[in-house]
Amino acid sequence: MRKYLMTYLIFLLIILGCTAVVAQYNSPNIRVTMLNQDPDPVQPGDVVEVRLKIENLGQETTEEVIVELLPSYPFSVYSGSAKQNIGKMQGAQTGADAVIIDYKVKVDEDAVEGDTELELRVRWSDNAYQTFTDNQIMIDVQTYDAVLAIDQVTIEDEQIAPGHVGSLTLMLKNFADGLLKDIEVTLNLNSTPFSPFRSTAQKRVFQIKSDYQIPLEFELIAKPDAEAGVYNIPVTIRYTDDLGVVYTKSDLLSMVVGQTPELSAYVKESTVVSGGKKGTVTLELANSGSTNVKFLQLTLLPSEDYEILSSTNTIYIGDIDSDDIETQDFDLFIKSVGELLLPVQVKYKDANNNPYEHTFQVPMRVYSTRERYAFGLAQIPYTTIIVVLALAGLGGYFIYRRVKKKK
Template sequence: MDLKKVLKILILCFIVSAPLIQSAMAVSNLNAGLTIDLLNQKPDPVKPGDVLEVSFSIQNTGSNEKKNVIVELVPKYPFKEISGHGLIDNIGTLGKRYVDERSKVVKFEVLVDNNVNKGQYPLEVQVYESGKKDKVCVSREFNIYIDSESNAEIESLSLEKLVPGKKTNMSFIIKNVGNSPLKNAMFSWESTNDIILPVGSSNVKYINFIDVDENVTVNFEVMTNVNTVPGLYKLDMKLVYDDVEELKTITEAGTLENQKRKTIESKAGIYVGGTTEFDIVFTEQTATGDYSFSVSNIGNNKANSITVSVPEQEGWATNGGSNSVVVGSLQKGDYTLTDFSLTPDRYDESLPLKFLISYTSSDGERNVQDKELSVFASEPVNPGKSAGKSILSTWLIGGLLIIGVAGLLFYKKKKA
C-alpha cells in the first residue's frame, strides 16, 4: 500500500477519534477519586406511602479538584418525585484530597408508592459536570428496604342507639389500610353481660378476601331485652386474618406463601334506651263542651317533660287559652288524660284532628311525635237550657205529687 495513503488514513482516524478521546479524558478526570455513600435514610425501614428522606456524602479523594459538580437522584418504581421537591443539587466545587472542602452532603426526599410489596428496591444517584449530563462520571444504586404488610381496621359502626325490644340492623365496615391483601378474615363481637344479642344468626362473620384500600360491610340483626336499663354498654370487637408476607418458603412442591394470623381488637359504646312511642285516644266530650283524650306511653322507655299540643289546622279552632297541656312524665305502660277546649267547623260528623307530643327521651334528647285521629264533632249542650229543663221537671213532679196526695185524702173523707 502507498505510504501516503496509509498516512492519510491514520490522520483521518485521529481527527475522527479526537473528540471521543477528549471526552473520555474529561470523564476519566471527573470520575477519578469521586465516591458516593449513603449516610442515612428516614424512616428506616420505610413503609409504602411514606416520604423517604435520604442523605448522601459526595467525596473527592483524587488529586485534582472537581468543579461544577451536579448530584441528581433518579427515582424509579416504587419511588416518585414529590411536587415542589427538587431532585438535582449543584454542589459546586469539590477540593482535592487533604483539603477541607473535598466532601459535601446532599439530601433528597421521594415518595414511596402506596401499593409496593415488601422487599429491597434500588435508588439511583448520578454525579456529572454541569451542562454535560451525557458525560456521567458516577452512577451508583443503593438498595432501600421497604417493609410492607397487611393491616386492617374496623372503620365504623352504624349503630349508636338501640331501643329495647326493637330488632335493629347493626353494620360494621372493615377496611384494609395496609399494603397487601387480607385473607381468611373472621370478624366477631360481643356485648357486656350479653345485653345485646344477634337475632337469626351468630355473632361471627367470615370474609374471604379484602384487597388493598378496599372495605367490606358485615351486617347483623340485633336486639336487647325490653326491660334493659337505659345506659351506655360496651361492645367488644375482634378481627382475625391472614397476613401474607413477601417472605416465601421453597419446598419440593414449589413456592409456598408463608402466612401468619393477626388479631385486631377494639371496642365501641352503644346506648340502649332513647325514644319511646305514644298512643292517643278520644274518650269523651265533657258537659262544658271540652274534648277529653287519653295519652299512653306504649313504648319501652320512660318519657319525661311530656307536652301534648293541638297545632293550628283546618276543621278545628281552640276556644281561647293555651293549645298545649303539660303532662309531666310517663313510665312505659302508663297513661294520663288531657282536655282541650275545641270548636269544630261543622257538627255531627267525624273530623281528623292532629296532635304534637313533645318529650325528653331517656338519653336526654328532645323528641316530637305527630299523631292524628278521627274525632266525632257533636254540638255541646247549652248549660242554661239544661238548668231550665231541670227546674221545670222538678216543679212538674212536685205538682203531680201534691195533686195525688190531695186526691187520696178527698177519697178517704168521702168514703168515711
C-alpha cells in the same frame, strides 16, 4: 467438508470471545454493589444511609472516577453532594481494595411501600460512563403502619326496638401499601343489651389487597327488656402485614335502642248532656308502646263546634311511662250535636330526646234531646205530661159546660 466447516466456526467463536475479554479488560469496567441501607427498611419521611461498594473489574482509569447519584421520586439527597470523586481506580480493584462510599437520602413522606430503585451513574472520562438504572440498587421502603380501618358504618335502622333485630355493616378498608391478611374483627357485646343473631360476634377475612375494601355484616338483636339509649360497642381488629408483623387495634361504634312512642287519645267521659249546653270533657292519653314519653304538652285546638271555657287550652303534662295513662279535663260549651271531632295537639320527646308533634282528631258524640230519650240516656218527664193532660182535660171540661149551658 462439513467437519472442516464445524472446526472453523468453533475457532471463530473462540477468537471472538477472547477479543471481547481482552476488550473488557483493556478498558475500565465498573461494578456497583449496595452493601446495606440504614435503617432497613426505611419509613416514608425518614433519612436512609446507603452504603455502596465501587469495584473496577477492568483496566486502570486514566482519569478520576466520579460517582453521581441520580435521585428521583421518592428520593432526594439529604446532605452533601450528589457527586463524589473517588479518584483514579486501579485495574482489577475489587474485594477488599474496592472503594466504599455513603449517601444520605431523604425519602418522601408520601412514598409507597416496597422496593424502590435508586439510580446511579459512574463516569471515568468525559465520554465514558456507566449507568445503573436496571433495578440494581433497591431501597426497601416500609410505611409507618399497616393501617386497616373501619371506613364506614351502616346501620339498617336508626334505632332498634327492644326484642327486634337490626343489621350492622362495617366497611373494612386497607389503607396500607401492601397486602394485609389473617384479619379478625370482633364485637365486644358483653356490656351492651345486644346479642348476635344467627351468627357470631366475630368475622374473619383471609386477606385484603392494598386500597381494597370489604363489607362485614353483623345481625344483632336487642334484648326484650333493653332500655332506650345510646350504647357504645367496642370493636377489636387483629391482622398481619406482608412482613408477618401482627397488629391489634381497638375502635368504638354506637347503636341506639328505642322506638317511636305509641300514643293514643280519646274522650274518657263527658258531662255534656246535649247541644247548647256546657259541661266537662275528660281527655285521656295512653302510652301503649315500650318507650317512655317525656316533656309532653297537650293543646285542645279551637273549633266551630264548641267554645273552650277553661282558663287555658294548653296543658303541660310531662312524662307518660310505658303502659301508663294521663287525663286532662276541659270545660266546654257545646254548640253542635252529632259526631264531633276534637282536635288535640301533642308535642313531646321520646326517651332518646327525639322530638315529635302530631294532632289527634278525637271523636265525641253529642246527642239531640230526641236521641237522648230514644237511647234511654234521659228519662221522659212523666209529671209534666200528667199536668199537661190534666190541664187539657180541665180545659175541655169547662168548654163542654159552657156549650151545654148555651143550649
